[in-house]
Amino acid sequence: MNQTFKHILFVMGVSGSGKSTIGKLLATALGYPFYDGDDYHPDHNIKKMAAGEPLNDEDRYDWLLALNELAKNHTSKGAVIACSALKESYRDLLQKGIDTKVHYIYLKGSFEEILERLQQRKDHFMPLELLQSQFEALSPPKNAIVVEIKEQPEKIVDTILIALDK
Numbered sequence: 197m198n199q200t201f202k203h204i205l206f207v208m209g210v211s212g213s214g215k216s217t218i219g220k221l222l223a224t225a226l227g228y229p230f231y232d233g234d235d236y237h238p239d240h241n242i243k244k245m246a247a248g249e250p251l252n253d254e255d256r257y258d259w260l261l262a263l264n265e266l267a268k269n270h271t272s273k274g275a276v277i278a279c280s281a282l283k284e285s286y287r288d289l290l291q292k293g294i295d296t297k298v299h300y301i302y303l304k305g306s307f308e309e310i311l312e313r314l315q316q317r318k319d320h321f322m323p324l325e326l327l328q329s330q331f332e333a334l335s336p337p338k339n340a341i342v343v344e345i346k347e348q349p350e351k352i353v354d355t356i357l358i359a360l361d362k
């Protein structure tokens with residue numbers, strides 16, 4: 197990827213698709229800072245999800261604005277941001293007013309694949325029961341780098357880097 201320009205990369209997908217894992221590795225490979233969207237949820241969102249209730253558009257609105265602001269503050273240095281970005285309207289909000297190239301990296305996997313990963317994951321607030329609601333809310337992006345999640349993380353990052361240089 198042309199390093200003269202600093203890009204914003206949103207690593208997106210349902211809970212458990214690997215956004216944090218891949219995002220951190222990708223940021224290191226690009227020399228960009230990494231930000232986990234989960235760190236920008238207000239407490240009531242975390243509490244709601246931990247209680248097994250899916251978020252709705254209203255819950256996510258301020259969270260998406262906060263991530264859009266974060267992205268706008270990084271157009272001169274670039275950033276990798278992990279954010280589920282499940283709907284097209286969310287992605288429109290995330291990229292609003294950003295005056296550099298924005299990439300969406302969609303980590304694509306089946307319900308079964310991701311459920312298995314969530315069953316192995318420890319110490320995370322997101323209950324397995326919410327995975328179905330994540331898939332129900334998901335509308336796959338039209339313009340994104342789409343990566344299957346079945347590969348090892350390092351291979352996924354290599355695939356993304358190759359796609360970014362196209």
Ligand SMILES: Nc1ncnc2c1ncn2[C@@H]1O[C@H](COP(=O)(O)OP(=O)(O)OP(=O)(O)O)[C@@H](O)[C@H]1O
Binds near residue numbers: 210214234316348349
């Ligand atoms: N390519 C991969 N192969 C195998 N396991 C993976 C891969 N990517 C991530 N994992 C594992 O899957 C689980 C979910 O990954 P991660 O927490 O990065 O997903 P996430 O999309 O950030 O989830 P959330 O949105 O709930 O925070 C973790 O236990 C992680 O170690």
Ligand SMILES: O=C(O)[C@H](O)[C@@H](O)[C@H](O)[C@H](O)CO
Binds near residue numbers: 212279322330
């Ligand atoms: O859009 C959403 O419903 C939320 O962002 C969830 O995806 C959580 O942030 C995360 O994925 C769980 O840890």
